[in-house]
Amino acid sequence: MDGFPMDYEMFDLGNFRLQGGATIRGARLAYKTYGELNAEKSNAIVYPTWYSGRHWDNEWLIGEGKALDPSKYFIIVPNMIGNGLSSSASNTPAPYNAGSFPNITFYDQVEAQHQLVSGKFGIETLALVTGWSMGAGQTYQWAVSYPDMVQRALPFCGSAKTSEHNFVFLEGVKAALQADAAFKNGCYTEQPTRGLRAVGRVYAGWGFSQAFYWDRVYEKMGFSARLGVDLAYSSLEDFLVGYWEGHFLGQRDANDLLTQLWTWQHGDVGATPGFDGDHIKALQSIKAKLIALPARKDLYFCPEDEEYASQYIPNGEVRVIPGVWGHFAGSGDNPVDAAYIDSVAKELLER
Template sequence: MVRDYEIFEPGEFTLQSGITLPGVRLAYKTYGTLNVQKSNVIVYPTAFADQHYNNEWLIGEGMALDPNKYFIIVPNALGNGLSSSPSNTPPPFDRANFPHVTIYDDVRLQHQLLTQNFGIEKIALVTGWSLGALQTFQWGASYPEMVERIAPFCGTAKTWPHTFVFFEGVKAPLLADASWSHGQYTAPPAAGLRAIGRVYAGWGFSQAFYREACYWQLGYQGLEDFLAGFWDNNFLKQDANDLLAMLKTGQQADLSANAMYQGDFEKALKSIKARAVIMPARTDLYFTIQDSEYESGLMPRATFRPIESIWGHFAGRGINPVDTKFIDDNLKALLAE
């Protein structure tokens, strides 16, 4: 199978935990051409359980992320199966032995890719959904002089307690599956993976989405068809240890949890110099609009623009054309400033 992405291998990479990965790999794909001034850069990190191709719905001619205008870099998050992950890392850091990775670690490695591989000094925009939104905020806080604009959607600057609890509920059925075998499984723990999908199904979309049977718009013939076809299939093809690694990354997310800000969350938000458009979904059940509104109020150059949608967290997934247009229109306006 022909690989449609590239690998950045800077050598040793020391994580926030103090553990050094001896041969870290960052998988990434680029779209468009870097201009001579290196001023047309957009960074678009991946979300939980996603890989670069899952981001392509927001990239295209005539869209805000137009490869004819911009050089778009989609870095795959650590743990997602393409970049260094439990499933592809040799001993002693294979499978359940893979060390904890933070959002800060992801962004530091991405920064190395941009500066060392491409010589990039300025970023026109960082944007992302869900776990990608957490990385977007981190970019703005970690490199305030480098990032000119940020546009996180359906994601917050840290994982608030209720969202942490939600992630615990996602993990629980997998950890309870005897075939998971403490991460040393020889065959996929299918029952646990399927159960993750069923748990997530009640959180990914809003009550109104189900009440109005919007899954018919996605081609499903009924509720059970949607649960099996959309949710079961999504998680059954994932590696269990990879999922758990990314969940842990998401659970511990906090843009101030580093030496630069030493846990001062408000200071970190106030230090973001980028022009920002914050786009939570009105009906997101775990990255809530209230948390996003609080965070945007602390940012000096932020505009708060909720996605008025009943598609919940998945308003930011590119599967509802109305929501996609809203996100794209706001990105166009932000890039035009």
């Protein structure tokens, strides 16, 4: 899409065959790096993007004095296939353009990223893989796909397998978008803005907790390191329009959102080749020191789910992000939650 900052590089994946059997010809992976790779190639961190996010949305966790310090580590932020920068419905030529873009699994995402990490940079070990939401799903996938490569993993506000409850929530997001007559079964010539606004409204009831709304935190959200602005809204309606509708209207393509949504809905490390759909067996294969960071009031990545999964991870542990921000505790928009995530990342990297 037009208007994206050109502060990233492209890695040529060639004819990239997907787990579902389709091949994206001339596939490309957009990425940005921070810091320098050391001579031993032992200081690399992979930090994938999240649903509707791009690499710059991850930068709140990167910086001098933070856990992801570019003076110490070589941080690679790959943009998910389907997010509008890497190969996506919005930038792929026919016949896989628009609504015909193929389905992408978390396994596919990580295979593309592994080609970048190992093929371009010659990296054989990763000090850490981390990510929020769908980035957490990719973190788990990295730990399962390449257990001898990933030393540490910090998935926050995400899961190794998408729950049925989460699947249903996303059905609401999808239905809101596709109900717009302008969507035209994915063959639109202009973005279906009514549908995109509706997606924001649906998401608003899930992204933050009940307590967030009880306390009207939206009136005093404070400075967002991710967005670089003070977030404070004068009313509930102002919040729904300004924060939520504005997010999905901000250079997001409807078909790209649906591509990423399918990936999320079908997230399951058990689908990794060799595990025959057994996600418990896949979790048991993880060798990384892993700390899962669910948020206490996340409405769709519940702490209970991560506590259940953690019992099968040999070096697994769960810490719970406190507070009322729910899923968006992992967004970087709340300084308190951002500091908590950063502190746990520092602790993990010191192990």
